[in-house]
Amino acid sequence: MGVLRAAVRNVLAGHVVQGASTLTMQLVRLITEQRKTSMKRKITEAVLAIQIERMFTKQEILERYANLVYLGHGLYGIQAAANTYFGKDAAELTLSESAMLAGLVQNPYRYSPIRNIELARKRRNHVLKRMLSEGYITDEVYAKTIAEPVQTVQTKEAGKNQVGAYFLEEVRKYLYQRYRMDQVLDSGLNVYTTLDLDLQKGAEEAVQTGLKHLDKREGFRIEDKRFVKPEEINDYWSPTWNHNIQEGITVDGLIVNVTPDKATVRIGKTDVTIGNYEVVWTEAKHISDILKKGDVVEFKIHKWDPEKNQYNISLDQEPQVQGALLAINHHTGEVEAMVGGYSFSDSEFNRAWNSQAIRQTGSVFKPLLYASALDSGFTLADTFFDEPTIFLDPGLFYVDEHRKIRQFELTPELRQKIKDKELDEPAPYEPDNYHHLYDGLITLRTALEKSKNIVSVKLFNRVGQRKVRRFARACGVTTNISPFLSSALGATSITVKEACKAYGTFANGGVRTEPYFIRKVADHYGKTLEENKPLTIQAVSKSTAYLIVSGMQGVINEGTGVRARALNWNLCGKTGTTDNYTDAWFVGSDPDLTVGVWTGFDKTKTLGDEETGAKAALPIWIDFMKAYIKGRPERDWVMPQDVNRVPIDKRTGLLANPPAGCLPGDIILETFLKGTEPLEKCSTKIHDLLKLPYYQQHGKVIFDELTGLPLPKIEFLIPHPRQEAHR
Template identity: 35%
Template sequence: MRLLKFLFWSALALACAPAMVLSGVALYLSPSLPDVESLRDVELQTPLRIYSTDNRLIAEFGEMRRFPINYEQIPPDFVHALLAAEDDNFLNHHGVDPMGLLRAAAELVQTGHIQTGGSTITMQVAKNYFLSSKRVFSRKLNEILLALQIERNLSKQEIFELYVNKIYLGNRAYGIEAAAQVYYGKSINELPLADLAMIAGLPKAPSRYNPIANPERTKVRRDWILDRMLTLGYIDEASYRDAVATPITARNHGANPEMEAPYIAEMARLEMVERYGDDAYTQGFNVYTTVDSRLQEMANSALRDGLQEYDRRHGYRGPESRNPDITLEQGLSLLNGYRSTGGLEPALVAAVNDDNVEIRLRREQAGIIAWDDMKWARPYLSANGMGPRPSKPSDVLQPGDIIRVTRLEGDNFGLAQIPEAQSALVVLGPHDGAIKALIGGFSFLQSNYNRVTQARRQPGSSFKPFLYCAALDNGYNPASMVNDAPLIFVDDYLDSIWRPQNSGGDFLGPIRLREALYRSRNLVSIRLMQDLGVDKALSYIERFGFSRQELPRNLSASLGTPELTPLQIAQGYTAFANGGYAVKPYLIERIEDRYGKLIDYARPAVTPELTEEQTARLQAYAERMEAEQSDEPSAAERIVDARTIYQLDSMLRDVVRRGTAVRARALGRNDLAGKTGTTNDQKDAWFSGFNPDLVATVWVGFDQPATLGRREYGGTAALPIWMRFMGPALEGVPENLPRMPRGLVTARIDPTTGRSAPPGTDGAFMEIFKQEEAPPPYSELEMGSYSNGDGSVSPLELF
């Protein structure tokens, strides 16, 4: 009996020992375990996404690509595929599968190494959210205890949802929805059974079973999962056969932007980082910009086509690489080191024939460059000179050359080259300052430098309208006569002489202010600033959004010598387009969190024309944020008399009708106005133009200032890009001429004097005057009365 009692108690002790040890371990580890209730409120790291105003994806920023979804959005076939691959007893166990742990322990005893961890999906959730990946026993014990707690607090659906949204599946994809987007460019609920099984096989080893790097190994894993699904009764025989017969079609779909606007994306990214710091990359913000995808596409095309057109006018600089003795295979290998830039694709010259050139592109696509599409390629000598015209393809290219081409139709291509000159184009909504489109250079991949916001260049004559506006607000009118005659300025201290010139080197004598603007006469601008006074003129010009520190305190400022960005110039021109109000450019319309909840929205100052629309917008945003009271629209400040703006707009429309921008008449619209600008030695070419609906500014030049060529002016280099954009942008849009405000009158003017015209005067025309500044009728002039009633004389003449 004593022996039996001893054996009984010994057996009992041995039986209880593991339980006591496990209980002791649990009591020891439990206080340090995290609270699993936090899983209910977990926020997964989700990237920053930038969208256009019409909800098209522009870019995505963040190390982890993730699209969290809920359990109801997961296809049943995927649930079954993952259970078959990872944990077929998931729905029955309580977080831990004893058989799986015993199997893992047996493998450890047999091999001396940890082969599998015996983890359930619940245990993997515990590890992924709370623990490290170190293969140590203490982590496994914590994993088991946490899994038991998770099962007590969360449903199976909640656990499964946490798992599939967290797991890494290769190629920056975290979670099954991201994997579906990365590998197939579709949502998880759009994929067939075979593709769902492939994704279900990735959690085990994303690198080993990567479908892009190892499609054969991936297929083996996928087919094993499909076989398990058949065995477990999840699918029938027919579905199994169809699925295993399906090839692996996965490829990298990247971030899959829906439009090209990298400069916009970078501006939005910088603003978000400024607001939220590093959280901008991980909190799943969705940023909706003011950019219109249609206008952005037009801007991209206009700038690139215009730069290439300029580049072709100055000749061909030759292939990017010349390899005369290379084989076709070697050439194709070399070609892989080049990438597309600004829509221009790299190509290898395979053969040169009498009337065309045979090329190969990456992925060995073949193509033809016809002689007509390359005969423009005269050798580049300098900005002002080219070599002789080529007479046959071999005068231009040789086999083995690496060149750039642009796609035409079918297998036809045109010879191209990456322009050395650069350009910038920005489009603003004149009534609130919204950035509608922006491109800061030929290619963001070529250069991240955003010339719209960062390049400070002299605007030349495109700056003159700000000075003319000051003149019109200080006693001048469009018919005022100013002398276009030589001026000489001597600096006794510096022993220097300044002899400003007009662009053509000529002088026209007394000229009306309107004509001086559309002919862009430099000497008239200098005289205007001289008469107004430098300080008074610059103080007035500040109201258009310029800083006084940016405006040189001398007469040369009248010719556009301040160094300003294209965005600043465009902002200034919005006042001409909107009737005299100051608006500020802005890019981000609204910010939403990962769940679509509105976090913040723009509250720009708007002109009266946009007040009603902005009121409705603010009301809608306030309702989404459940605000008790919506914001009232902020009224834009009036900075110029509406009558002055109308006069100036009329003068700037003459720049298009008969002045330096006369080419724009080809667009067939009467509501276009603007001003060209060209700096000394043609280093910078500008055109800023508008109608009441859009303002667009174009700059063309070199990053390191150099001449564009002696015949390259604002009207030849920048204006064509503006036209390429504005024509399609306003296609189908009715003409929108500004309304004449009260307080303006028209009078018949003698073009040679700017005064009331006597009957029968040749070329007499109607001019616009402020009521208090209108010239007296000619009958009063004959009587010797030419006053405004206050003793002042009008018009003011400078000689």
């Protein structure tokens, strides 16, 4: 009746006014996985709850709830939690252990004994106190049980390293949505997934190692230290010591003594002495500057041999920065590896797959822009002028006779929209290259390899935002792309999955394949309930796909992704870095697999100075690809029949003309759609001109009277047919 009464009150009020979250209602919520609060949801839950209570006894409802409830670290149900936290069956749990699991229901993350033993103890004691007040236990039992320590067999490291946790969670959610709950839990479904276990292990190791390195470059977080009072040091025991300490894991270490250059660290029952070398990454002058007696901090175990009395440890810390890796076979769409964050036990949000995990792409978007240009008739040998440039909307701005930028009088309608904050105040757009470096005349290939912002914006202006947006959508980018010029530099946010779909389309000869992670589901008798096959569409021409792959191969061989060249493998890809180094990307492919890596914080903030895609994301990608290519035969992309290669001068984009016009080292085999090859040969005169600074390659130079620097070029936005208004 409580459920029904709450539903009636909500209907009469027109909105949710009463929760009525009985155990049955919570079971309904677990089954339906609905989280959004709404009147419609409450009514639906109430009806389902009434039906469940008519069909099952309270004991059966409680049993079902106990099998479904989430208890942290990817664990669903009391049995899974009992086995993971305590190494036993649910029937063997003590009162203390049972109370601790019951306390986890409200907030599994906050009260996890792996994450915070003290909060877990307080929460367990709260549950025991409620049991005492309700008459379920006596004063004597209560006093005895709260005196027991909270001990687990699970460690922080082990909780983090449940292989494929993010992937398996996606599988679980899909099955619960696709099938009845009793089918999933009780009928013995056989689920065949696309996960490659070896690649998944390699992916998790690459992400965790890469994020730790990235985190450590920003220094040691003194504020993360825990502290043990002097009188409690001898009795302190960390739950991370409740298992055999072995090489490769991270455990708590208690500082029991400190001098300027040495510290004694207690791990379990063993004291280990460390020096400055073991904390070198903190850049502290003395150990005593960062560690004090009674501190509890993390240490990585490199060697642990009590029999030989040999120990090697180093100061460590749990990264706050997050990351994601997604590996998709772009021929079939099968997801072979998925890492949604540093640790599923710490954060279940899947940054690799969740549609809400959208981030600004930076230059990772540029291959979509350049590919749309190639699809429109441009070639990789076409040249643009790389120089400081101001872009103006001709409907809003003009340049007077003194070369001063002036704004037209705004219409009353525009003024009102600006006042109502529907539009921003009009302003010239003045992008910049990384480190303010400009090369003058360069080809589109070089601009892509060096990730030149000015050339990319000029290209976006010429191709037109409508064409670029339509092309990106064909490649699998479903999030809305802004029509503004800043989209050329990746101001638009997309997901890792979308980035992998787009790059996979290029690597797969223009064929876009929808990713999936379940191959087949069969019932207990072997009858197939569903079977997924590749879902493909020819989204881009084979020639355009091959041309942009060729351009991105240059990024690996000559450009911002050159660190991956050491893999000595047939690769293409692109780095991406957003403003203020808040997001760092690398997305790349070989002929069979496309892999996307993103790093950043959930709440936008800088990764650190100079933390570019090449520095923060590419090393993770490289480490994963090392695991991928091991023992695998190398393949090449198949060149379409309407594409050929022609020797050109890479600086001018003109036909090679040695020795009169270009040096042997400047000759490359450029890829062209047949019929678009250059006709003019390069010359010594052109090369001599390119030796000059960018501002002298034009001829006449105009300098700013105040700064003494060359004045930027002014370029007006080009109106394209049927192009949507960009203001």
